[in-house]
Every structure is written in structure tokens, then in C-alpha cells.
Amino acid sequence: MKLSKGRIGQMARALAGTLHDRGHLELIGPQQDLIHALEHAISEELSVEDRLNVEVRELMKGYQAEIERGGVDYQKMFTMIKNKLVRERGLIL
Numbered sequence: 001m002k003l004s005k006g007r008i009g010q011m012a013r014a015l016a017g018t019l020h021d022r023g024h025l026e027l028i029g030p031q032q033d034l035i036h037a038l039e040h041a042i043s044e045e046l047s048v049e050d051r052l053n054v055e056v057r058e059l060m061k062g063y064q065a066e067i068e069r070g071g072v073d074y075q076k077m078f079t080m081i082k083n084k085l086v087r088e089r090g091l092i093l
Contacts, residue, residue, distance in 0.1 A: 003046060012038035049093045056082045 003011075012035045019025045027034065059081055066072045086093060 003042075008039050008042050008046075009035070011042060012036075048091060052082060052085060052091070052093075056085065 015038055016034045063072055067074050
């Protein structure tokens with residue numbers, strides 16, 4: 001999922017504020033440090049699927065000749081490989 005850096009920042013600020021306001025956490029340092037950590041965590045989580053797609057495309061290069069001959073449907077193969085990796089790694093997309 002693609003989100004702008006600004007939107008991720010908004011989400012992080014809202015989450016930090018809500019958690020603090022509801023008493024779910026007590027800040028012992030600047031709130032901005034928490035916001036930066038949340039921005040990083042959100043960005044990393046959102047990039048999991050992007051990194052997985054790159055890996056699947058690399059694996060698909062081995063099937064390029066068969067795909068070009070029409071022996072394999074690119075999208076079906078892509079989805080199958082991606083689903084297999086998701087299951088093996090226990091990812092949640």
C-alpha cells in the first residue's frame with residue numbers, strides 16, 4: 001500500500017496522541033521521539049508487500065521464456081508464488 005510520508009506522519013501523530021490521551025502509555029521522553037518511531041514502524045510495515053513483490057518478480061525471471069511462449073500465465077504465476085511466500089513466512093498483507 002502506498003501512503004505519502006505526510007499521511008504516515010499524520011497517522012503516527014494521531015496514534016501517539018490517542019494512546020497517550022487514553023492512558024495506554026506514559027511518555028518518559030519527548031512525544032516527537034515516539035512519533036518518529038511510529039513513522040518508522042508504519043513505513044517498514046507498509047513496505048513489506050513492496051519488497052515481496054520485488055522478490056517475486058526476481059523469481060519470475062527464471063520462467064520468462066515459458067511465459068513468453070504462453071505456457072504460463074504471468075499473473076497467475078506471480079500470485080501463486082507470492083501466496084506461497086506469504087504462507088511460508090507468516091506475513092500479513
